[in-house]
Amino acid sequence: MNAPTKNKFSARDFTSDLTPVWCPGCGDFHVLMSTTKALAELGTPPEDIAVISGIGCSSRIPAYTDCYGFHGVHGRSLALATGLKVASPGLTVLAMSGDGDGFSIGGNHFIHACRRNIDITYIVMDNRVYGMTKGQPSPTTEPDWDSALSPGGTGLSPFHPLVIALASGANFVARSFSGDIKNTTKIIVEAVKHPGFSFVQILSPCVTFRPDEKDWKNTVHPASVEETDDPARAARRIMTDDGMNTGILYRGNRAPYKPQVTGKGVETIELERQFEI
Amino acid sequence: MNAPTKNKFSARDFTSDLTPVWCPGCGDFHVLMSTTKALAELGTPPEDIAVISGIGCSSRIPAYTDCYGFHGVHGRSLALATGLKVASPGLTVLAMSGDGDGFSIGGNHFIHACRRNIDITYIVMDNRVYGMTKGQPSPTTEPDWDSALSPGGTGLSPFHPLVIALASGANFVARSFSGDIKNTTKIIVEAVKHPGFSFVQILSPCVTFRPDEKDWKNTVHPASVEETDDPARAARRIMTDDGMNTGILYRGNRAPYKPQVTGKGVETIELERQFEI
């Protein structure tokens, strides 16, 4: 690994030359910008960073960065990221995906990654829809959102990712809006710096299937309360907020998971003694 | 379906003649007793009840009842139960499994079943261990519990099933102790009666791999506060309790999911019109 050198990078150093497949106006463009800005600010060279994703429009992001990347299968970004971070603790590992990838098919890995509290950062680009498969409701979709698969809406109350993250043990919980590049960048920087599992929900409009979300720029607002390190307090606040509160909402002190890689590094031959009789 | 007739049944009517494979002293024997007593009290005939499980010692339970049963694959009891209840709304559906089955491999179905809020009852026999595979840590296992797979303990903070259930939208949340048959029976009766998704965690000792849990009979105690219908309040209480609080901790008012089976029941031929040009 190469020692991090602060501030010698610009966002451009973390951006690849591949043209995104995203629709013009898609919020994910802004997430890409904020992420590369944040990485530049953090100052870790791109070769010491890995961006891991699942499947979805949002999950296309790794190849648009100039870091190492893994575009895995649907829903499993956190498992890939966990294995990578445990085996290569020197890397900065970001998992980035969407609300379908992360909260629907990937929901189990989400709660267990929070609990495991490994030092990775998880960014979910939440557009409250399955964009890539052309507009089905996701766990965060409003109950009355009409679609071909659920005419008239699902009738289900939306999934609260931040509450679940807190309840499951995440060590850093924040919400941001993709259009607010300045604050999103800041939050990502803090999330990566914070030890343990950091979770950032970024409200990122799908202009194609949820044109109504273009209005988010008018409805998001900074959280009115200070960040806290008390999970119960944070939970209470988030549970009663309107889902549009942005900012760092919880910053915990739980020690990150230390896998037992600290072994003695003995030779294989020593292991074999146990079988001798 | 046969109309329920109250109080004409005894627990025996819900118990099969198959001898359980459980170790002598296993808490699951008591769960079986409480369940059959509760079913007798509820008065629905056994043929109108389905008990659905996954894989594990605890998940063996369906065949020990005299209801319809499905011993599915590991972790999927709630998905089976959901399909069954939607397609056959007249049945009383119980899903019953273990902490490994329900919170580890089955964690995603758990949070989504809570959210979906279908009218089923989910009972998890929590012994804080994988019994059937001979003693590995489960999500609810204490961080310092020593085992072959995690020498010295996992170091992970345990999963809080009740908090997660609340955060995910369960409509009824309770905790019980298997050895307390009277209260467990009562809670199961209430859980089944309550509309929507009811979740009951039953602390059920594994005498073989967690002999220390025999002491639970001394450490459980009734919740000191009244039940509530405010999820945030319930969450706060559960988050700070010692995990040994028993009783009904939350009874919500969310309307259960109504699948759109209320269609017009038109003939197939009418559907075909749309393809005619």
Added chain:
Amino acid sequence: MTNKAIPKKSVSVAIVGSGGAGSITAGSILLEAAGKTGWYGMMNRSVGPQIRGGEAAALVRLANHPVECTAEKYDLLIAIDWKNADRFAAEMPLKTEGLIIADPTSGPIPELISSSGATVAEIPIKELAKEIPGGRENMIAAGLAAGFIGLSVDDLMSVIGTKLANKGQAAIDASRACVEAGIAQSRNYDFRFEIGEADLRHKGRWLITGNEAIGLGAIRGGVRFAAAYPITPATEVLEWLSPSLTEVGGALVQAEDELSSINMAIGASFGGQPSITATSGPGLSLMMESLGLAAASEVPIVVVDVMRVGPSTGIATKSEQSDLNIAVYGFHGDAPHVVVAPLTVADCLYTGQWAAHLAEAMQVPTIVLSDQALGQSRVLMKRPANLSFFAKRKTWERTSEEPYLRYALTADGISPMAIPGTTGGQYTADGLTHSLRGHPSTRRSDQQDQMDKRHRKVADFDYGVHWGEITGEGETVILTWGSITGPAREAIRSLKAEGIKVKLVAMRLIAPFPKEALDQSLKGAKRVLVVEQSHSGQFRNYLRANTEIPGEIRHFHRPGPHNIGAGEIAAQIRDWK
């Protein structure tokens, strides 16, 4: 420009344009209008990598007889603009005698297209549209196409009028003006691509996609429950089923993932409701463990796999036939089950309905292997006949005081199933090795008996004539399965016109392997060409494992995304000397 009125029985038209240009809408209108006048046809779409709003091409083929595959070469290409059109160019080669319509303001024609040798007609599409208040370029394009293939203004307007009914008269009038302008422009050229007389004996066309047809087949077959998790290119099966099941009194539930959707379907079926789910390769992989549960616990269930290019995520929007292996062999342990494959878009209806029937009759998981080429193609077909495939499960009612044996050993291997709610029928369905009563067992004899029984019920079932389709005669045979059937049939027709007689054997039943019927159909074959769309030759390998094909064998196969066409197949036969 010379006067060449080319008499045709089939015309292929490609309409391309960048995001928002509406080329797909123009193609759809053309297709439906052709159907209303009594023609047949088919439309595929080709889209760019953008999720939405990127460039798109409507690939339309119209004919005076049912068509089962898209064209390999195009007669007419209408470019609303050329933005990124080079991405598609390889997919729509033009005939030398074809016509390219280009807007002179759109810049140069891509090399790959102009080099076809087709004639170029420069028509100012954008300008024409601009001249009409509310005019749209794609309606001009539709008019142009109509003019060159012989559809009238009224033909098109009967479709457009309905589509724009709630947009008001002004929108309709603008469209009419565009169509008229387009048709008028076409009059300036001597080119005509005529399809020939419409077949008016069979009026009442259906316009349907393979994905819709499978859903309809399933409902016709009795399916009343579906569990859904979206995935390209299977999503439309689910999106069609959702409101349709509600209509007929059933239900669809969206699941959190495929592990859940397959188990929801199994749970619903355990409760007595014929059930289905649809997915593509990645989802099928996730369902395999629970499909094994359905096999072991003997719960009927239909799983539609609309195949796409693999392995892994592959190419979600393109077709391949490479899930044959997993569908047949992808279970841990031995789990007898059924695999069927629709042969054409129209056959999706037939096979979907048959699958529901098979699953229910044998209490067995049944996998339907469709693919993107079938599922997302829209065809004009004859109104289909009624079929007698219905879900008919052998259920149990108490007739004696004997305890109910869920897994009783019967001669045909099918054991009567008690539906929850039935008094005295209580049992526990189980994926563990079990006794006749369904109790967990580790006894050798129970394992052997139940394995034999589950094998028997599938192996001995009478699949009748439905196992496959045989057309033509001769010592030269094309042996294939699934969606290659369409191009193979077309290849055989064109070979016949050249005096080369070829027989087609297309397998609809994949597993259990229909050995006897297949061997019979290949009797006397001297040359057998096995055709499939997979890199490793999964079908060829599967055939080899199960039978000996007589005569000389050749194998024509390749992976996706480029579909195997009729011309290529015909060439394989022609070259076989």
Added chain:
Amino acid sequence: MTNKAIPKKSVSVAIVGSGGAGSITAGSILLEAAGKTGWYGMMNRSVGPQIRGGEAAALVRLANHPVECTAEKYDLLIAIDWKNADRFAAEMPLKTEGLIIADPTSGPIPELISSSGATVAEIPIKELAKEIPGGRENMIAAGLAAGFIGLSVDDLMSVIGTKLANKGQAAIDASRACVEAGIAQSRNYDFRFEIGEADLRHKGRWLITGNEAIGLGAIRGGVRFAAAYPITPATEVLEWLSPSLTEVGGALVQAEDELSSINMAIGASFGGQPSITATSGPGLSLMMESLGLAAASEVPIVVVDVMRVGPSTGIATKSEQSDLNIAVYGFHGDAPHVVVAPLTVADCLYTGQWAAHLAEAMQVPTIVLSDQALGQSRVLMKRPANLSFFAKRKTWERTSEEPYLRYALTADGISPMAIPGTTGGQYTADGLTHSLRGHPSTRRSDQQDQMDKRHRKVADFDYGVHWGEITGEGETVILTWGSITGPAREAIRSLKAEGIKVKLVAMRLIAPFPKEALDQSLKGAKRVLVVEQSHSGQFRNYLRANTEIPGEIRHFHRPGPHNIGAGEIAAQIRDWK
């Protein structure tokens, strides 16, 4: 009782008892003690349906040569009690000339056992134990066994002493008294089951299970990361790896399910760390989607499948060879990969190590098909040789300013892989169809090129002599794979003693199919007996799909849970006239 001192080269002893009786401990002591004196041996356990604490039988076989399978008939059965022993009776048939030791206070001997015709010796085991302060019945049983097979008090105590080291001298003394009492009792009978002279040329036995051996092989081969989700009968692989990886500076992480464990392993390997996971059929099913990702993105990974009786949950504690299909064919799309199978418990070490080497050398997912019969059997084996299989991944370092092409087309199909941390090597691994650089692509040529490359690297690799084991000669061949190799070898030995020459061909490389090597090994065969433990004949079917076996072919197969034994195989050959 007549004096029959029976000279033997192999002795089989079963010790049965109800929960808590300690029969398994007695068997283990016997095995280890025999090893210390220079013998070989093997022990399996058979347990009742209870999760724990139910009745159990230790099935021990001791010999003066390495043994690779358990006995089909037993010489000596010692019953501490008969509770539920009838459950096991069918699993441990006694030789007519065998001996049954029963405690007269335990009630009647089960019919299935007494009908064997073996001699019965009534010895009051319980009473003998009670007479010794701190005495235990199972130590009496161990002493009895020692007496009848010729092990001394000291032989046993050298094992017991270590085992009880921290229980204090009193416990050790009590055990010694029990062992002495048992041996003394045996002196009252003229029965002796002697194994013959110990083979002292190869001292330094190892005592190891197949599950441990696979784990050790993997670590020897360079594996340093494991992801775990417990499942019978694979858990011990993981439980052994957990502390062992820590020792060598690696790590094991327990995952929430198999979807996670396989992806954790892939993630770790992407980071450069050779990685493994172990599971059984149900878990393998769940891993298939992501194994396809490993294949497409070219990330090496070893997955051990310790097979059990299927389908679905089946019988978790018993053996079967029925995951061959899923291991070879269970991917959606075409995903070239490697499948290998250990042949014996000792070979688990060899094959585990080879698998790590293959996975890393080819950057390919490698599935190891072990089974319960290998994994949970404990053997006394020779100290194994060092092998030269090491994980050696072809990595990339910057040598020019050219952009790094992760999926470059190379002659051998293997493309140098940049490990995160390497400057200039940044790329995105992808399961989508991709270009040389790894960028998503829908181009026909990219798909074809990458499919060809991935096929090539696996098909052209030089697997050397490791593909299989050939023993003996002759025109009669037994062709098998995996754990049937042990019984087949034993069958061949006993046939040889009868003057019947049989050759064994046992496949260790399953996929890619080693056609050339196999064909060569079968050249000139007149009769080929294919043996496998599966209901449908998955191996036979797989052979048929891939090659033509010369001569006459017979197929001996059945599902679990009853293992196929040496005697049955030999009988198949004898009957073939």
